[in-house]
Amino acid sequence: MSVYTTMASPVGELLLAGERRGTGVELTAVSMAGTKSLLVEGDWEADPDAFADVVDQLTAYFAGERDSFDLRMGGRGTDFQRRVWQALDQIPYGVTVTYGEIANRIGASRAAVRAVGSAIGANPLLIVRPCHRVIGADGSLTGYAGGIERKQLLLELERAA
Numbered sequence: 461m462s463v464y465t466t467m468a469s470p471v472g473e474l475l476l477a478g479e480r481r482g483t484g485v486e487l488t489a490v491s492m493a494g495t496k497s498l499l500v501e502g503d504w505e506a507d508p509d510a511f512a513d514v515v516d517q518l519t520a521y522f523a524g525e526r527d528s529f530d531l532r533m534g535g536r537g538t539d540f541q542r543r544v545w546q547a548l549d550q551i552p553y554g555v556t557v558t559y560g561e562i563a564n565r566i567g568a569s570r571a572a573v574r575a576v577g578s579a580i581g582a583n584p585l586l587i588v589r590p591c592h593r594v595i596g597a598d599g600s601l602t603g604y605a606g607g608i609e610r611k612q613l614l615l616e617l618e619r620a621a
Contacts (some may be wrong), residue, residue: 462488463507464500467515470617471610474587475500476511479534485510486534490518490611492606516588521532524620527553535584544579544610551593554618558597587614 463485463497464477473493477500478485485507508515519560520526537545547565551557561588563569583591586606592614603613 461509462501462504464504465506465508465511465515467511467518469518471587471606471613474518476514477504478510478514480510480580481532481534484532486513486532487585487588488533488535489515490514490586490588491584492586494607503552507564514588518580520537521587522617524617527618529588531588533585536581537579537584541579544576545583545585546590548583548589548591548594551590553590553612556593556595556615559594560597562594593618 462477463483464475465478467474467476471492475489475491475493475605476487477489477491478487498545511621513603515531517526521529542560543566550565559573559576559580560570562580563572563579566576568576580591580594581587583605592604592606592611601608601615
């Protein structure tokens with residue numbers, strides 16, 4: 461069964477979604493208000509208690525007290541997307557890499573940079589899976605589902621901590 465909750469954050473309201481698995485919840489999405497990513501479906505159940513650990517970890521992250529997440533994560537994606545997402549999971553806190561570096565890390569050619577960008581754009585776990593740490597080859601802030609302003613805020617938060 462799909463469950464969800466919302467939480468306030470420095471980047472606006474976050475929608476947390478997941479699937480009940482055994483005695484817990486597997487986080488499947490973190491999206492931001494005002495984006496076209498995730499919408500609550502009619503058969504989803506509001507369950508703030510199911511996301512207590514997620515909320516605690518995100519709150520600590522925003523307070524500069526946490527630099528990684530230890531959460532049960534799920535979600536669907538193609539094999540290629542999952543390879544890209546695994547590479548995102550390996551980007552250290554406070555560090556940025558380019559789309560080309562991600563392509564290289566997964567063994568894709570430089571010609572696959574657009575496909576890598578598309579896979580990053582399909583990341584359902586904003587903040588938790590740090591796609592905000594991927595920048596353009598020239599160092600510019602490019603493409604972020606939550607908006608460039610929020611990407612900049614997240615990167616500044618990590619640099620300040």
